[in-house]
Amino acid sequence: MVKLQDILITKRRAIIQDWFERAAHQYPTDARKFLATEENRFANPIRASLLDGMNGLYDRLVAGETFETQDSCEFLDTVIRVRAVQDLTAAQAIGFIFFLKDAARAALAGEIRREGMLEELLTFESKIDNVALLAFNMFMQCREKIYDLKATELRNRTSRILERACRIWDAQERAPEER
Amino acid sequence: MSLEGLPKPENLHIDFEAPQTDWMETPTTFRSGTFSFPAAPKNIKYMGMANPREWSPTEEDWKLPDNWRQIILDGLKERLEKFRSFRLFMDICVRCGACADKCHFFLGGGDPKNMPVLRAELLRSVYRKDYTLAGKILGRMVGARDLDLKVLKEWFYYFYQCTECRRCSLYCPYGIDTAEITMIGRELLNLVGLNINWVQEPVANCFRTGNHLGIPPHGLIDMWEFCVDDIENVTGIRVDLPVNRKGAEILMVTPSGDYFADPGTYTFMGYLMLFHELGLDYTWSTYASEGGNFGLFTSHETIKRLNAKIYAEAKRLGVKWILGGECGHMWRVIHQYMDTMNGPADFLEVPKSPFTGTVFENARSSKMVHITEFTSDLIKHGKLNLDPSRNDKVIATYHDSCNTARAAGLLDEPRYVIKAVCNNFYEMPENTIREETFCCGGGAGLGNDENIEMRMRGGFPRANAVNYVRDEHGVNRLLCMCAIDRATLTALMHYWAPDVEVGGIHELVANALIMKGEDERKTDLRGEPLPGMEDMEEEEDV
Amino acid sequence: MNPWYSVLISLFIVIGLVLIALIGVGSIGLNSLFGVYIPYVAFAVFIIGFIWRVVEWARAPVPFKIPTTGGQGKSLPWMKHEKLDSPFTTGQVIVRMLLEVFLFRSLFRNVKGELRGGPRLTFASSKWLWLFGILFHYSFLTIVLRHLRFFTEPVPQWVQLISSLDGFFEILVPTFFLTDAAFLLAATLLFLRRVVIPQVRYISLPNDYFPLLLILGIGISGILMRQVFHVDLEKVKELAIGLAAFSPTVPKELGSVFYVHLFLVSVLAAYIPWSKIMHAAGVFMSPTRNMANNNRAVRHINPWNYPVKVHTYEEYEDDFRAKMKEVGLPVDKE
Structure with missing residues (x-):
């Protein structure tokens, strides 16, 4: 009997492509085509990051990884980090992960009926749900990082002044004691 | 059990598709994190510049002078006469699109109005309406539009979303320099007191x-x-x-x-x-x-x-x-x-x-x-x-x-x-x-x-x-x-x-730099130990 | 404006123009209007308008020297200076401009061998724009020059040479010119590019589609004239020479398709000064390209440089004198 995993491996390319296109649909119509077609990774960093991330995620999902290792999280991070600063709501930024379900169902519909792999599919989809939850964590981390940056930047910009002020302050505090 | 019974993931979300509107009709939204705060009145006043006041881009009323439109149009005319660069760049763009994918804001964000050509068109469209015969008669047909409050807000958003880096001008077959257009766009905005504090202060x-x-x-x-x-x-x-x-x-x-x-x-x-x-x-x-x-x-x-x-x-x-x-x-x-x-x-x-x-x-x-x-x-x-x-x-x-x-x-x-x-x-x-x-x-x-x-x-x-x-x-x-x-x-x-x-x-x-009479350097300027000096640091600590 | 609407409107205008010529000549018989008066008016509008636009640009001063530098500027003698991309002398600027005008060098920048997702060397899609552009402009130029044979008697040698080179492959009788094919192809590709690439479609206006369609109309009518309707070229020449000598006679039996061709050309000529096609003249005047990157060596004068209110050192010292003395800074006024 053919295993779902095997089919997912054989149809990898088509499924990821479909998945990517569904995600690309979240961008403005006019930019979409460019985002989807310009292949130079330096001329089109969004596409490169999304695809790198999606490829890695897919392979690890199919391999049945649990996303506890640093390595597998990195792929998710690549995608989420980009989407956390774009004109997307939180739901949109993470929602692309669910599109993998769609892409997989569309590609496998026939086989699943024939081979009766619905159960396997549901397991696979549960894993996708888990990744989505993980993505939500990462999204929050990225957002927190941004707020953090805002705060540190304000401090950094005047770091020398603050440091200097603190030293003077300290000196003044200490002075009376010494006397 | 059939697949058709399962809920479709797309149904979980709405509004994924961007509206397919023409750029002139796409409204500008000021979302927190994507625009800069306006200049504090004291900083405008100190420089003797126009219209110092408290205001916010997210509010409806930008507290502009009543004749703001005339001020901008007069300013535009004056600059067309003073800068050949500006006048030329208003006229000769063929919208070939060579610059479109050269702007870092477009590449990193995907907002089409960050394509340099379109950033310039924001201003060009107004220029055409008031300074070209075709624009006066044919209007939208030739890419001309009236300067209204919507347009002004769009200008504020996008002219303060250009870093004047000139990358696009390098690829333009006519050397059209978006920095020049942004600079003049900002000059016009300044005439009615639309500036940002991080510049004005x-x-x-x-x-x-x-x-x-x-x-x-x-x-x-x-x-x-x-x-x-x-x-x-x-x-x-x-x-x-x-x-x-x-x-x-x-x-x-x-x-x-x-x-x-x-x-x-x-x-x-x-x-x-x-x-x-x-x-x-x-x-x-x-x-x-x-x-x-x-x-x-x-x-x-x-x-x-x-x-x-x-x-x-x-x-x-x-x-x-x-x-x-x-x-x-x-x-x-x-x-x-x-x-x-x-x-x-x-x-x-x-x-x-x-x-x-x-x-x-x-x-x-x-x-x-x-x-x-x-x-x-x-x-x-x-x-x-x-x-x-x-x-x-x-x-x-x-x-x-x-x-x-x-x-x-x-x-x-x-x-x-x-x-x-x-x-x-x-x-x-x-x-x-x-x-x-x-x-x-x-x-x-x-x-x-x-x-x-x-x-x-x-x-x-x-x-x-x-x-x-x-x-x-x-x-x-x-x-x-x-x-x-x-x-x-x-x-x-x-x-x-x-x-x-x-x-x-x-x-x-x-x-x-080896300086005459210096002590043996143990750290760099950041206070981090130099190569080979890591142990010495520790010794000192002990 | 909806892009499809823009395309359609431009198309309808061009079709309308064709119909005007067909009806005007074919049904009403206004041969001299379309053969003489309209071309004269159009040509006059072209010349006067063109000059007027250039003068208008030239009247605006160039207040600052703002070249876009595309390479290492001239600095220390041992530092390799990129003369073309960062010209220091007028001569170097001229070479930069020539390359810009004749080879579209800035557009060519888009062409670059690139590694894409692997060790395979490929080219970025943007080279097509350069290629279509070069093809379009050069075939247009050749065609215009070739048309000089209608206006001159005897036909200069170099015009004949162009025609014979151009028609080197004598595939059809009468000779089908290579440039005609290249021209139609390039114009079509430029048009398709505008319609197909979403970003470009998004930024396109009716006044981008219209000239392209008009030019396509001119090309097609020209080819139809030669290859299908076999218009009598001797008679065309008779009219052309007459026009050039300001004593036009309108020969009989010039087919309607010739008048369509001539009318579209007239419309284009009259349209040019008011359109983006003026980039042909504008490119020569672009300050980011036609100025030398010698800013710090040769002072540029701004004709409207005016005095501004500054914060002088005296005012500054007045503000801070006591504090400056406190930290031992020298002051001008005690």
Whole structure:
């Protein structure tokens, strides 16, 4: 009997492509085509990051990884980090992960009926749900990082002044004691 | 069980498709994190500029003067008559789209109005309506539209979403320069009091105190002496700090970012150490203590008002020529505007290096030399005793700042210096450096914290290239010679490439510089142990 | 404006123009209007309009020297200076401009060998724009020059040479010119590019589609004239020489298709000065390209440079004198 995993491996390319296109649909119509077609990774960093991330995620999902290792999280991070600063709501930024379900169902519909792999599919989809939850964590981390940056930047910009002020302050505090 | 019964994931979300509207009909939304806060009234008032008031872009009423439309249209007319560049750029664009995918904000964010051609069309459409016959008669048919409040708000959003980096102008077959259009767009907005505080406050501060943060002279001395102390801690040498000294040979001007904030401070210390070691006859000035010029992000008149201090101070102090520090937009002003606006500097002499005798012919008229021109000449003539191995922990790459690259052609001087003081240097991929360099995403006054999301988008193409060399070569230091870069790239790296630090070139020069009579160096300027000195640090701790 | 609407409107205008010529000549018989008066008026509008636009640009001063530098500027003598991309002398600027005008060098920048997702070297799609552009402009130029044979007697040698080279492959009788094919192809590709690439479609206006369609109309009518309707070229020449000598006679039996061709050309000529096609003249005047990167060596004069209000050192010292003395800074006034 053919295993779902095997089919997912054989149809990898088509499924990821479909998945990517569904995600690309979240961008403005006019930019979409460019985002989807310009292949130079330096001329089109969004596409490169999304695809790198999606490829890695897919392979690890199919391999049945649990996303506890640093390595597998990195792929998710690549995608989420980009989407956390774009004109997307939180739901949109993470929602692309669910599109993998769609892409997989569309590609496998026939086989699943024939081979009766619905159960396997549901397991696979549960894993996708888990990744989505993980993505939500990462999204929050990225957002927190941004707020953090805002705060540190304000401090950094005047770091020398603050440091200097603190030293003077300290000196003044200490002075009376010494006397 | 059939598949049809399962809920479709798309149903969980709404609004994924962007509206398919024409750009003229797509409304501008001011979402927090993607725009800069308006200028505080006191900063506008101090400069004697138009319409100081409290207002907010997210509110409906922008508290504009009643005749704002006329003011802008008159201003537009005046500038069409004063700038051939502007007039020409309004007329000759063929919308070929060569620039479309060259803007970092478009590449990192995907908003079509960040395509340079469309940014210019925002203004062109109004120009056509009022200044071309076809536009008057045919209107929308020929891409003309009325200037209304919607258009004005769109201008504010997108003209303060351009970093004037000129990358698009490089690829344009007619050299149409979006920076020029943005500059004039902002000039027009300023006429009715639409400006951002992160530009206007430095402008007002710089006008009054000579530097962006508004630090008075005694505060500056304090700050600079603080750096002298730090140098003493690292080298055991107390370097000279000549300030406002009449009769010095050279006046040194650098952006205030170099002494207010890390990592700029290390670069500032670098200058002090280099000049001390050379025994350079020079002086700093508290009056002209700012190389940066946020007038460039305001109006041509403001550029001139702020820039005037440099020549005035050179004249008052009686120096022979001027040396300029590591800065980006400062060098756009010095290279392309200063001499025209505030020259001729006939009271100065043609710059000549006192150590090598090199005459800086390329600065014959303006009399101002870039620090990397000065230092690379010293290195070439073997005037510096350098030990690059002290920088061996640094694996460097170099980010060309937009202005030194595309408005001055200062590309190889910094590289020459870097290679002389650092053994590990790797270039980023080809179309992301030199004249094709990507902006840091925070130039032209956009490097403020409220705009951080937009900055992260705009800086993504740059960060992406940094990531590449980080992964390929283990790069851990992003060098740049621009004070804005040093501030904004630091945040950018924190987000996109957390292991990469940002720093200036003369920081590395100073690390490598063997000074006469110095103590054995145990740390670099950042206080981190030099290669091979890690154990000694620990011993001391024990 | 909806892009499809823009295309359609432009198309309808061009079809309308064709119909005007067909009806005007074929049904109403206004041969001299379409053969003489309209071309004269159009040509006059072209010349006067063209000059007027250039003068208008030239009247606006160039306040600042703002070249876009595309390479290492001239600095220290041992530093390799990129003369073309960062010209220092007028001569170098001229070479930069020539390369820009004749080879579209800035557009060519888009063409670059690139590694895409692997070790395979490929080219970025943007080279097509350069290629279509070059093809379009050069075939247009050749065709215009070739048409000089209608206006001159005897036909200059070099015009004959162009025609014979162009028709080198004598595939059809009468000779089908290579440039005609190249021209139609390039114009079509430029048009398709505008319609197909979403970003470009998004930024396109009716006044981008209209000239392309008009030019396509001219090309097609020209070819139809030669290859299908076999218009008598001797008679065309008779009219052309007459027009050039300001003593026009309108020959009989010139087919309607010739008048369509001539009318479309007239419309184009009259349209040019008011359109983006003026980029042909504008490119020569672009300050980011036609100025030298010698800013610090040679002072540029701004004719309207006016004095501004500055914060003088005296005012500054007045603000901070006490504090300056406190930290030992020298002051001018005690």
